[in-house]
Amino acid sequence: MNRPVVVGVDGSPSSLVAAEHAARAALLRSRPLLLVHGYLHPFGYGVPLNPYDVGMPGPSEEAQEMLERTAAELVDRWPGLAVEVRQVAGGPGATMVEESRRADLVVVGSRGLGGFAGLLLGSVGAQVAAHAHCPVLVVRPDEQPIPVDAPVVVGVDGSESSQLAVRFGADEAALRDVPLVLVHVGPSGEGRTVPEEVEESQAAYQAEAVRLLADASAAVRGEHPGLVVREHPVRAAGAAQGLIEASGSASLLVVGTRGRAGFAGLLLGSVSQAVIHHAHCPVLVAHPVS
Incomplete structure (x- = not known):
C-alpha cells in the first residue's frame, strides 16, 4: 500500500506553508501527496443548521477550486510530485485524524482560518498531533526561512x-x-x-x-x-x-x-x-x- 503524505488545506497562509512542507516530504519519501479539505456538515456543532433539512451538504465549488489551484502550484514548484485532492464532509480535525489511518505522514499548519491570533497552535493542529495514527509534522510559519541543511x-x-x-x-x-x-x-x-x-x-x-x-x-x-x-x-x-x-x-x-x-x-x-x-x-x- 503506497500510503500518501496527507496535508490539511483550507486556504489559510498557515495551511499553504504546511502544503509546501508536505510536498517536499512526499518527494523525499517517493509518496503521493493528498490535499484534504474537511468541511463541517450540519451536525458539526451538534445542532442542525435547518431542522427540516438534515441532509449532508455537497462539496463546495470554492473549496474545490482552492484545492485544485494549490495542487497545480505545488506541481509547478515540485516537478515529479503526484498530487490528489479531496473534500470530506466533516470537521477538519476529525477528518485529518481519520485520514491518518491510511497515511504515511500527516502535515498540519499551526493555525487555520478558524484560528485565534493569540494561539501558537490551533485546535485542529493540536487535535491531530494528539490523536493521529501515523507521524504528524507540525509546521509553524517563521519570519526567517529554516535552512534545509540544518540537522x-x-x-x-x-x-x-x-x-x-x-x-x-x-x-x-x-x-x-x-x-x-x-x-x-x-x-x-x-x-x-x-x-x-x-x-x-x-x-x-x-x-x-x-x-x-x-x-x-x-x-x-x-x-x-x-x-x-x-x-x-x-x-x-x-x-x-x-x-x-x-x-x-x-x-x-x-x-x-x-x-x-x-x-x-x-x-x-x-x-x-x-x-x-x-x-x-x-x-x-x-x-x-x-
Missing part, C-alpha cells in the same frame, strides 16, 4: 516513545542528507544550595546522559551506518525548555508522544505539547503507524 534534532530520554522518535529522526536525517543530533536534557542544578547536592546531581546526570545517548547512537548507526550522528547532553530547567532551545539550530525537531514521566492516559505528553507550541522549527511527533 535533525531528536529528544532522547530512554522511553519507548523516545526510541521510536530516534528511529524516525534517523530516517528523516538520512532522507534529507543532514546530520542527526541526539539531545538529552538534564536538570540545570539551579536551586540547589548545597555544593555536595550539585556535584552529586551533575555526576548522576552525566552518567545517565552518556548511557542513554550512547545506546541511541549505537541503534542509529546500526540502521544508518553512513549517517553523521552527534550526541549532545544539555542542562535546562526542564526537558521542554532544553529541546525548544536546541530547535533554534535545527531543520526539524522530533519528539515522542510521551516521555518517561508521561501518564498512560495522556495521548500527548506535556513536553511534546510545549515543544509543538514553541519550537523554532517544524516538529515531527512520532506516532507509530497503525
Whole structure:
C-alpha cells in the first residue's frame, strides 16, 4: 500500500506553508501527496443548521477550486510530485485524524482560518498531533526561512516513545542528507544550595546522559551506518525548555508522544505539547503507524 503524505488545506497562509512542507516530504519519501479539505456538515456543532433539512451538504465549488489551484502550484514548484485532492464532509480535525489511518505522514499548519491570533497552535493542529495514527509534522510559519541543511534534532530520554522518535529522526536525517543530533536534557542544578547536592546531581546526570545517548547512537548507526550522528547532553530547567532551545539550530525537531514521566492516559505528553507550541522549527511527533 503506497500510503500518501496527507496535508490539511483550507486556504489559510498557515495551511499553504504546511502544503509546501508536505510536498517536499512526499518527494523525499517517493509518496503521493493528498490535499484534504474537511468541511463541517450540519451536525458539526451538534445542532442542525435547518431542522427540516438534515441532509449532508455537497462539496463546495470554492473549496474545490482552492484545492485544485494549490495542487497545480505545488506541481509547478515540485516537478515529479503526484498530487490528489479531496473534500470530506466533516470537521477538519476529525477528518485529518481519520485520514491518518491510511497515511504515511500527516502535515498540519499551526493555525487555520478558524484560528485565534493569540494561539501558537490551533485546535485542529493540536487535535491531530494528539490523536493521529501515523507521524504528524507540525509546521509553524517563521519570519526567517529554516535552512534545509540544518540537522535533525531528536529528544532522547530512554522511553519507548523516545526510541521510536530516534528511529524516525534517523530516517528523516538520512532522507534529507543532514546530520542527526541526539539531545538529552538534564536538570540545570539551579536551586540547589548545597555544593555536595550539585556535584552529586551533575555526576548522576552525566552518567545517565552518556548511557542513554550512547545506546541511541549505537541503534542509529546500526540502521544508518553512513549517517553523521552527534550526541549532545544539555542542562535546562526542564526537558521542554532544553529541546525548544536546541530547535533554534535545527531543520526539524522530533519528539515522542510521551516521555518517561508521561501518564498512560495522556495521548500527548506535556513536553511534546510545549515543544509543538514553541519550537523554532517544524516538529515531527512520532506516532507509530497503525
